[in-house]
Amino acid sequence: MTRLLLFNKPFGVLSQFTDRGSPTVRSTLSEFIAVKGVYPAGRLDRDSEGLMLLCDDGRLQARIADPRFKMPKTYLVQVEGDPQEPELERLRQGVRLNDGMTLPADVARIDAPDLWLRDPPIRQRKLIPDSWLTITIREGRNRQVRRMTAAVGLPTLRLVRWSVGEWTVAGIAPGAFELLSNPPGF
Incomplete structure (x- = not known):
């Protein structure tokens, strides 16, 4: 029976269970997930939030994380500035990055989503607009995603x-998760 864990990773948490070698104490998955035998299927940067998938099946883990399967990952992105059609x-x-051209992305402007508050909050600037x-x-x-938006000036x-x-x-x-047994589609 395959187990898949859907975890909402808070800002500032490492997407691993231990933090070896750091001189400062940083939050890890072990503070939130006490389920044995599940491992991250991919990464999410410490300064990013949202969905992380963890599972106990190596084939499913590879299917999720391996770029050759081209599994779509959707992000809600708050950017500095007022994106116009040329940037989008x-x-x-x-976008050409220092490690080559990215694949095309699906991109749309949206109204500010109704999300949880972030701790610490985003710095607001009076004279510089932000968009989603x-x-x-x-x-x-x-x-x-961060490198792509920066490359187009956002x-x-x-x-x-x-x-x-x-x-x-x-x-x-x-900080919470949902545990699925025998997830559909795999």
Whole structure:
């Protein structure tokens, strides 16, 4: 029986169970997840929030995390600035980063989503507007969404992974998880 855990990772938490070698104490998954035998299927940066998938099945873990399967990952992204169609189109076409061209992304402007409060809150600037986007990618390079938005002149302020494939963080509070047995589709 395969177990899949949908975890809403809070800001500031490492996407691993231990933090070896750090001179400062940092939060890890072990503070939130006491389920034995599950392992992260992919990563989510310490300064990002939202859906992390953990499972106990190596094939499912590879299917989720391996870029060759091109599993869609959707992010809610708060950016600094007022995105116009040329910037959005560049993201949709793919962006050249220092490690090569990204695949095209699905991108749309959205109203500010009704999300949980972030601790610490995002810094607000009076004279610089911010906006929200949904960005769906099908690869998983290191800090990819942040690097993509920066490359088109829209630095990321807040990054929330909303879904991976058919799984979503909707209805799961930060720091909480939902455990699925024998998830559909695998």
